[in-house]
Amino acid sequence: MGTLIESSTITQITSDMIKITEKPIDIPKVIETASSLGAGAVNVFIGTVRNTAHNKNVVWLEYEAYEGMAVSETRKIIDDAAHRWPLLGWAVSHRVGTLKPGEVAVVVAVSTKHRKESFEACQFIIDKLKENVPIFKKEVFEDGEEWVGASPKSPASAQLN
Amino acid sequence: MRVRFTPYGITREITGGVTEIELQDNSVGKLRQTLSETYPAMRALSSLMIAVNQEYAPDDKVIQPGDDVALIPPVSGG
Numbered sequence: 001m002g003t004l005i006e007s008s009t010i011t012q013i014t015s016d017m018i019k020i021t022e023k024p025i026d027i028p029k030v031i032e033t034a035s036s037l038g039a040g041a042v043n044v045f046i047g048t049v050r051n052t053a054h055n056k057n058v059v060w061l062e063y064e065a066y067e068g069m070a071v072s073e074t075r076k077i078i079d080d081a082a083h084r085w086p087l088l089g090w091a092v093s094h095r096v097g098t099l100k101p102g103e104v105a106v107v108v109a110v111s112t113k114h115r116k117e118s119f120e121a122c123q124f125i126i127d128k129l130k131e132n133v134p135i136f137k138k139e140v141f142e143d144g145e146e147w148v149g150a151s152p153k154s155p156a157s158a159q160l161n
Numbered sequence: 162m163r164v165r166f167t168p169y170g171i172t173r174e175i176t177g178g179v180t181e182i183e184l185q186d187n188s189v190g191k192l193r194q195t196l197s198e199t200y201p202a203m204r205a206l207s208s209l210m211i212a213v214n215q216e217y218a219p220d221d222k223v224i225q226p227g228d229d230v231a232l233i234p235p236v237s238g239g
Contacts, residue, residue, distance in 0.1 A: 047239050063238070066169050066231055069215040070238075094238060106239050126239060134212070134231075135238030136170030147171040148237035152207045 018074045019093040020067045020135075025104050026093075034109035036088035043118035045108040045126045051101035053148075056141045063096045063105065066134040070094070077128040081110070085121040088112055092125065094135060162187045164224055172209070172232040175202045189213065190220030196232070207235045 016033045019025075027046065035042055049061050074092050081087060089111040099105055108126045112118040137148045163183050168176045182199065184191050189211045197203045210233040211218050217233070224230060 064170060065238070066167075066212070066215075066233065069212055069231070072215050130236070130239040132236065133238050134169060134233050134236055136234065137237040138170075147174075147234065149207060149235040150171045151205055 013075070017091050018071050018078075019091075020065045020070050021093060021095055022097045023095075025095055025107050027104065027107055030091045030093050030107045030109050033091035034089040034111050036111045038113065039088045039111035039118075040113050041115040041118040042089075042109060042111045043115070043122040045106075045122050046104055047106040047126070049099045049101050049103050049105055053139050053141075056143075058101055059140050059142055060101075061099045061105070062138040062140065063094075063099060064136050065094065065096050067096075070133050070135055073133045074129060077125055077132065080128070081121050081124050084124065085110075085117040086112060087121060090121075090125075092129070094129075094133075096135070162224075162226075164192060164230060166192070166230040166232055168232040170234045171206070172203070172234050175200050176232075184224075187224045188220065189218045189222040189224065192224065192230070193220065209234060 016029065031042060031044055049058070051058055078090055078092070087110055091109045092107070094106045095104065106126070106129070108122055108129070110118055110121045110125065112121065139146050139148055163181055164187065165181050167180065182192070182195055184195055192211060193209060196209070203209055212231040212233050213222055213224060214229050
């Protein structure tokens with residue numbers, strides 16, 4: 001009671017701020033959600049589906065998420081970022097389902113007073129998302145398919161992407 | 162004890178739709194060990210994390226009846 005701001009952690013969260021969605025990501029909406037009148041920078045990372053992997057043509061990717069935990073793990077990353085940089089706003093959307101080359105798989109947007117911390121925070125969030133958030137990707141090629149990173153013998157796990 | 166779990170990604174293909182397993186003791190470590198013995202393909206994974214109630218759980222975590230247990234193979238979002 002009476003402690004609206006206990007730390008630099010952003011305590012208010014809406015469903016627009018962390019989204020796992022089967023629909024195409026509304027990029028302007030993600031940016032708008034992250035924006036703040038006090039910010040001099042909005043940094044946006046857009047991850048897209050590449051048309052090749054291991055020198056083979058990617059036909060499509062299948063993404064799936066453990067949705068509840070994906071949201072809670074993303075929240076932890078944001079809390080961590082908010083302790084490291086003075087975030088004024090942020091939003092993360094990740095798509096699930098079948099995506100073709102060129103489609104947008106993930107969007108991370110952060111706003112800060114100055115640009116330097118916006119770059120750093122945005123990179124931190126997408127890097128940690130790739131490490132910790134329970135989202136899984138299967139690459140489907142013309143001649144087969146592979147869960148990315150699943151096997152130590154697969155070229156994918158050596159990419160550390 | 163019989164433990165129900167939700168397998169994600171490649172672990173769903175490895176278990177072939179099975180979502181229950183009988184354990185000698187109800188620890189996360191025992192679940193991991195029993196899965197590896199039952200499904201040799203689990204041993205070929207780069208990693209296998211177990212989540213209990215949407216938190217990554219250490220091997221000594223005890224699984225309680227009704228817990229939400231999930232198999233988390235290597236993640237690859239982004």
